[in-house]
Amino acid sequence: MTLDELPVPPPSVAAHPVEIGGLRLANPLLLAPLAGVTIPALRLLYSKLGAGAVHTEMISCAGLLVSERQSRRRNNTGDEGYEIVSPGSKTERMLAVLEGESPVIAQLFAGDAEIMARGAECALGVQSKIVALGINMACPMPKVLKKGAGSKLLERPEVAFDMVRRLVALGLPVWPKIRKCPPTLPLTTEAFCEGLLEAGAATVTVHGRTPAQRYTGEADVSLLPRLATLFPGKVCASGDVFSPERAAEYLNGGCAAVMFARGAIADPFLFPRTLAFLGYEVHNKYRNPSPDFQLSLLLDFGENVCAGSGPRIAVLMVKRLLSGMFKGLPGIGELRRAAAHILSWKELRGILETCEVYFERREEHSGCAS
Ligand SMILES: Cc1cc2nc3c(=O)[nH]c(=O)nc-3n(C[C@H](O)[C@H](O)[C@H](O)COP(=O)(O)O)c2cc1C
Known part of the structure; x- marks a missing residue:
């Protein structure tokens, strides 16, 4: 959406x-x-x-x-x-x-x-x-x-x-x-x-x-x-x-x-x-924004920064906002750590697009997965 x-x-x-x-x-x-x-x-x-x-x-x-x-x-x-x-x-x-x-x-x-x-x-x-x-x-x-x-x-x-x-x-x-x-x-x-x-x-x-x-x-x-x-x-x-x-x-x-x-x-x-x-x-x-909604906002934002200011700034800005998003969601720490060393917008976008992996992985570790 x-x-x-x-x-x-x-x-x-x-x-x-x-x-x-x-x-x-x-x-x-x-x-x-x-x-x-x-x-x-x-x-x-x-x-x-x-x-x-x-x-x-x-x-x-x-x-x-x-x-x-x-x-x-x-x-x-x-x-x-x-x-x-x-x-x-x-x-x-x-x-x-x-x-x-x-x-x-x-x-x-x-x-x-x-x-x-x-x-x-x-x-x-x-x-x-x-x-x-x-x-x-x-x-x-x-x-x-x-x-x-x-x-x-x-x-x-x-x-x-x-x-x-x-x-x-x-x-x-x-x-x-x-x-x-x-x-x-x-x-x-x-x-x-x-x-x-x-x-x-x-x-x-x-x-x-x-x-x-x-x-x-x-x-x-x-x-x-x-x-x-x-x-x-x-x-x-x-x-x-x-x-x-x-x-x-x-x-x-x-x-x-x-x-x-x-x-x-x-x-x-x-x-x-x-x-x-x-x-x-x-x-x-x-x-009460859902993770999907937050993700769509963040990706949209990253694309707009990329178009106006270039991919380097997109990476910086998206990482900056990422630390305030998905608050309290299990696995978010891992996602942020994975994003921390990324320098390319394409790569960061890829990580974000598949970010449910981090959330699911955390659920498995905590024994939540069936
Ligand atoms: C990174 C950063 C950049 C800022 N740039 C400006 C600016 O360009 N013009 C301005 O009037 N104030 C600027 N400020 C001040 C903020 O507009 C605001 O007045 C200040 O951060 C106090 O609000 P806060 O305690 O809620 O952050 C800046 C503040 C920060 C942290």
């Missing part, structure tokens, strides 16, 4: 629309931007699992402009007649949107408002399906910080606010994502959010860790309801969403939406389980 023949898990936008950050979405559970992870095939998978909207990986505005210049040189067009990104370039692949994806928010990063605005124009020229422009003001990694981008912008509020104003002028909702501001920064998290919203941001996503924490320790979960009270309907939550209960806690605290990041990678079915927990009607196929 193919995915298309299966019942759609979440209610449609028409059935239960929610207004978040200038968008009409089917539900408030969003796939967070994840560099190296939220490629189109993965976004499609999570759209099918119920994500109300999905984010691209963070995309470099400087990179977009380089691609544009190269393309213009190749096409020998003038400044006005730009063709923008060369076919098949990495940037174009990052901006690709597959049929069936939930609304896609393109997340951009830059260290300066002019580059941000020009990069955003390029992105919109390449991809008309983008519904909102995200700005990364959260990334704590040195290679982004040294460009003055990501969470470095928390040290330069005026640049950050200017970026928002410049992108608002392009006509799409603007979705900056920040981190909790420690006392060493010029503004508190509250004041930074206020500045972004005054500049015209449609919503602000806050990850309740400071940049110095990176991904260690715990996110400050209590910060989000405080912000949501100050800015009703304008705050999205990120940080330590590994369970339906945590997502509900953020929403009950007044957050407009919740972003799923590492939790969704560790457990792809976290989306449908959370939707069910929140009271959405979710087909049992998604709440």
Whole structure:
């Protein structure tokens, strides 16, 4: 059975629309931007699992402009007649949107408002399906910080606010994502959010860790309801969403939406389980997915990654999701160990297609087989 023949898990936008950050979405559970992870095939998978909207990986505005210049040189067009990104370039692949994806928010990063605005124009020229422009003001990694981008912008509020104003002028909702501001920064998290919203941001996503924490320790979960009270309907939550209960806690605290990041990678079915927990009607196929269904999802996903990003990435991504799938099934450990050393997508696909062997073998060992 193919995915298309299966019942759609979440209610449609028409059935239960929610207004978040200038968008009409089917539900408030969003796939967070994840560099190296939220490629189109993965976004499609999570759209099918119920994500109300999905984010691209963070995309470099400087990179977009380089691609544009190269393309213009190749096409020998003038400044006005730009063709923008060369076919098949990495940037174009990052901006690709597959049929069936939930609304896609393109997340951009830059260290300066002019580059941000020009990069955003390029992105919109390449991809008309983008519904909102995200700005990364959260990334704590040195290679982004040294460009003055990501969470470095928390040290330069005026640049950050200017970026928002410049992108608002392009006509799409603007979705900056920040981190909790420690006392060493010029503004508190509250004041930074206020500045972004005054500049015209449609919503602000806050990850309740400071940049110095990176991904260690715990996110400050209590910060989000405080912000949501100050800015009703304008705050999205990120940080330590590994369970339906945590997502509900953020929403009950007044957050407009919740972003799923590492939790969704560790457990792809976290989306449908959370939707069910929140009271959405979710087909049992998604709440209690059978091994066959999980396998069909994984194979479909692998094929899509292969088509868009190549077989090497397909192997990496499928192995990554495999560790969160088939939870509790006897024999799954053996299957994962067998998959671990595989480098070719064809071989991995073969192992997955015959994976019942692992499950049966385990049953024989445990004496379950008749
Ligand atoms: C591998 C990885 C890549 C990430 N890439 C981005 C990114 O490109 N842009 C961004 O704003 N945040 C990025 N994040 C942060 C997540 O979107 C999220 O805010 C963070 O993981 C906290 O949520 P969690 O604790 O539920 O995982 C990334 C996180 C991880 C683990």
